Amino acid sequence: MTPLDHKLLRDLWRMKGQAAAIGMVIAVGVMMLVMMTGLVTSLDETKRAYYERYRLADVFASVSRAPDSLLGRLAGIAGVASVEGRVQGGALIDLPDSALPVQAQAVSLPDRRDPRLNAVYLTDGRMIDNDKSDEILLLQAFADANSLRPGDSLTATMNGARRKFHIVGLAQSPEFLYTTAPGELLPDDARFGVIWMSNSALAAAYDMQGAFNEALLSLAHGASEPAVLDAVDRLLDSYGGTGAYPLSEQTSNRFVSEETNGLRAAATGVPPIFLAVAAFLLYIVISRMVQSERSQIGLMKAFGYTNAEVGAHYFKLVLAIAIGGALLGCLMGIAGGRAMIQVYTAYFKFPFLVFQLEPSSFVIGVGVSILSASAGGLFVLRQVFTLTPASAMRPPAPPDFSRTGRIGRSLNRILDQPSRMVLRRITRQPGRMAGSVIGIAAGMALSVAMLTLFEGFNRTIDLTFNVVDRSDVTVSFTHAAPDTTIYELKRLPGVLLVEPVRIVPAVLHSGLYSYRGAINGLTQAPRLNRAIDQGLAPIPLPKEGVTLASALADILHVRAGDTLTVEVRQGRQPVLKLPVAGIATSLLGSPAYMNLTALNRALREPNRVSGAYLSIDSNQSEAIYQTLQDMPSVAGVSLKADARNAFRTVMNQGAGAIRYVMGAVAFIITFGIVYNAARIAYAERERDLASLRVIGFTKGEAAFVLLGELGIVTLIAIPLGSMLGYYISFGVAAGFSTDLYQIPAVFHPSSYGTAAVVVIGAAVASGWLVKRDIDRADLISALKTRD
Template sequence: MSPLDHKLLRDLWRMKGQAFAISMVIAVGVGMLVMMTGLVTSLNETRAAYYERYRLAEVFAPVTRAPDRLVGRLAAINGVSSVEPRVVGAALIDMADFDLPVQAQAVSLPDLRTPRLNDVFLTDGRMIDSDHSDEILLLQAFARAHDLRPGDRINATMNGARRSFQIVGLAQAPEFLYTTAPGELIPDDARFGVIWMSRSALAAAYDMDGAFNEALLSLSRGANEAAVMDAVDRILDPYGGTGAYPLADQPSNQLVSEEIGGLEAAAVGVPPIFLAVAAFLLYIVINRMVQSEREEIGLMKAFGYTNGEVGAHYFKLVLAIAIGGALAGCLMGIAGGRALIQVYVAYFKFPFLVFQLDPASFVTGVSVSILSASAGGLLVLRSVFALTPAAAMRAPAPADYSRTGKMGRALNQWLDQPSRMVLRRITRQPGRMAGAMIGIACGMALSVSMITIYAGFDRTIDLTFNVVDRSDVTVSFTHAASEATIFELRRMEGVTLVEPVRHVPAVLRNGLATHRGVVSGLATDPRLNRALDSDLRPIALDGSGIVLSTALATKLDIAPGEILTVEVREGRQPILQIPVTAVAESLLGSPSYMDLAALNRALREPNRVSGAYLAIDKAYATDIYTALQDMPSVAGVSLKSQAEIAFQTLMNTGAGAIRYVMGAIAFVITFGIVYNAARIAYAERSRDLASLRVIGFTKGEAAFVLLGELAIVTLIALPIGSLLGYYLSFGIAAGFSSELYQIPAIFDPASYGFAAMVVLGAAVASGWLVKRDIDRAELVSALKTRE
């Protein structure tokens, strides 16, 4: 081992605390990149394997009632590889732990064979016996939410008839990863279930003997999906087909894709921000660290070492810290990804796990870390190498303070000697102070942006459930009913306000941009569920056009004044050309609104409603729920309080949960930044502080000279970091937002105050650690020249 390598090991041991802090800053940035990209890759691979193994259909074709003889015609379509007809229907399950019946979907399974498409994964019990019409499989997540097991019995209402069923097994299915009640966006295992029955039993319940009301299709390789769906629609239109749609628009897959897409957007947009901050801070740290080695560099050159040999020595030092941090980050990312993937697998209800890392994330993280560290070292070494050995070994000339004038004399009158030393240090080396200030400001910005995102999630919940939706109960009907149903609701005791609504499934088109969703017809002057502009003022629905949410307008690339094509997917299925009149602020889903009367006129179905929003007196809640159960036209009832809890759970357990991990990483980086600034300042001034002790300064006075500098730099960095954090929060908020929900970047004074407390806490902790070293320093050793 060469003498320079011996020196390298000694230097690493001497600065082990500082090297560890720098490595951790790198490690958390690399770890986040590896972890999040690994999560995205693993979830996508697991979903693809699950879909393939259980043969999830690629095209879904709902129809009112079609005879089984059409299956052959559907199978003969060019590009179709297999067809599975089935019966589906709405059901209501009576649960003892719920005041209201729980909505469910009943799905048929073939009597004497395994489904060609959309098979189920049996988790408990056995499969149903087609000879026993009362046997069912129940969705595992729903059963667990209500503590149901194979052998239990439940009562359910199907097609107006109340029946009793025996649960023989629990199952999962790729088409029910996300289960939401009709008309809702928020999944809740306790409030929506799935029942599988034999085809013969379910057909008898819904009067579908010899017929089906949904066809599932898989496509051959290279098939034209759009052409296949057009052919399917032509065959099923005479029988009440409502339009075939691809797997991409299947509700469960769409929501899963949005969640994974949100995580992917966060993985693409957020870790690079953290990594860029870490790289910039590393450059500042390496710059100051090499500058502090100025005399040692001159001594090595005096002994005959070339610039290349000295440069290689310091380059090894930089690489040791950077590679160590990058490798630690890779291991942290793998461990964090493996831990979180289990959470996501349970959240997405995958029955198995395909864990796979993204090799590109390792290459990117390690490369960025090494390159940023190398750049920091080489830039500063270049200036040092330009010096002769004698000049490098000589300390830099002190700054000239003879021209401070009246300001200097005024300060001398008010400040004691240690305070004047602090100010002289700051004014003597403004570049270094600015570097430390910018570094701490970046840490403050990361903390501000992440705490602001926490407030943004809370704002989404508050705006959705307390500002936009001010109802207590949402009622959905079995079909588009007359307004007489609304009058019946208004007559109920305890119902204080009723607002009719009509939800019409439709495909919205603007050029090549499309969205399969729902157009909601609201009352002219709604009070319970409103369309609001960006200033949270109600948007008037005057019947002249359609109002789109911000996310939907962005997706369709359309602005007010332009014409939107609306392809209705129920009834006569007209194609409407409607102008966009406004863009509404909505943080949940991608809704679109029209005046109820105008929507009914466009559909040529006057005075029709599909549901209602209710405000009720809580004292009459039980009586109201009982009355709603007895109404034959009511298909389901949703309580806003339960929906809010489900939405909170969604954002805390899905892709939004990663914000807590990122927040913790931001705090770690913030502490690492402040601690590094304090350690470097101490390394640069250890001899000066020892000299002060020798000439009579106390430990506290000597520490004040160093820590006073850190305090001033930190206080100056706080407002700069707050400003940077404000703009940084927009980028991070965009990374967390998806079509399912949008996270606003808002100015929350409490968030800024808390972030400031985090930075000040890191400064106090760092100052305490450094002061401990100052107090323990041996004066004779500190005053010696390090050679």
């Protein structure tokens, strides 16, 4: 080991606190990269294996009724590998502990053979006996939420008839990773279930003997998906086909893909922020170390060491910290990834887990951390190369504290000597102070951004269910019913207000861009479920045309005044040409709004509604629920309280849970930055503080000279960090927003106050650790510095 390597080890030990803090910043950045990349890879591989093993279809096509003989023609379409026809329909389940009927989807399984497509994974019990029409499989998540087990019985209403079924098994399916009731946006395991029955039994229940109402297709390798979709639509059009759509637009798969894409975007955008902060800190630390070791650099060059050798010595110091932090980050990323993947597995209801780390993430993490740290170190090495032995061994000129200006002279009359030392240090070395201020401000900005994100999630829930949705109950109908149904609801005892709505499933086209969603027809001045923009102003609904959410307008690449082609996927399935009347930033999802009367007029179906929002007297809720349950036109009833709980679950799990990890990381970064600022200041002034002790200053007075500087720097950094956090918050909020919900940047005073408390707390803790070193300092060793 060379003498320079011995010096390197001594330097690392001497600055172990700073090295550990900087290494932790690097480790956190690498951890986020490895963890998020590992999560994305694991979710992608688990989803791919699950889809492949249980043969999830590539194309879904619903029809009103088509004969089984048509399946052969579908199989003959070029590019189609296999076809499965099945029966599916809506159902209402009666639970003994619930006054409301629970919506469910009934799905058929082939008689006496395994499904060619969309097989189920049996988690408990046994498969159904095809000779017994009352045996069913139940979705495991729904069964767990309602404490149902194999051997239990339940009553369900199918096609207007009430039937009793026996649960013989629980199952999962790749088709139902994310389950929502028809017409609803959010999943709720307790309020929506899936029932699997034999094809013969379900066909008899829905009068579908010898027919199917949904076709599933898998595609051969290299098949043209658009061509297959067009061919399927042409074949099924005369049988009431509602339009074939690919797996990418299937609700469950789409939600899982969006969550994964959100993680992928975070894995790309978040770690560089932490690594940039680490590079900045390394630059400050190494730069000030070079300045404090001028004489040592001169001696090394005088003894014959070249510029390259001396520069390599300090560069090794940078690399040692960067590599140590990167390796620690890799280990933390593996541990964090293993913990978080369990959360995602339960959230997405995968029956198994394919945990896989992405090797490239380790290479990228270590490589990027070294490069970012080296970027800061290279700027410092220029100082090493420019120093000659003669100039380096000459001590730098002492700072001139005599010209403090008029303000300084005025303050000198009222400040004691330690306070004047603090003031002089700040006014005469503004560059160094600015570096500390910027570093602490960056840490506070991260904390402000994450706290603002937390407030944004809470604000979204509050606005959605207290400002947008002010109803108590949502009722959906089995079909587009006449508006006389609304009058029937108004006459129910305990119903205070009824507001109609019509939701029409449709595919919106604009040139090459399309979106499968729905048109929401609202009354002119809705009171119970309102269209509200981010400014909490009502979104106007013109008498003609459609109003799009800004997120949807971006997907379709349209502006106000453009014309949309709308393919209605309901009833007669007309194709409409609708002008874009306006674009607004909505609070929830990516909706398209229309005036209810205008929507019915465009569909040529006047006075039709698909559901209603109710405000009710809670004292009569049980009677109202029972009446709604007995109405044959009612397909489902949901409570706002249940929807609120479901929405909170969605935002607190999955990708939403990552915000807690990022919040903890932001606080760690903040402490690391403040602690580094304190350690750097102490390293620079160690001899000065020892001199003060020798001439009679107490430990407290000597510590005040240093900690007072830290306190002023921290106080200056707080408003700057608040301003930086304001702008960062918009980017963070946008990163967590999805098609399902938009997270606003909510600037609540408590967010800034909490972030300031975190920074001040970090300064106090750092100051205490540094003061402990000041009190323990060996005065003789500190004073043995050559001037």
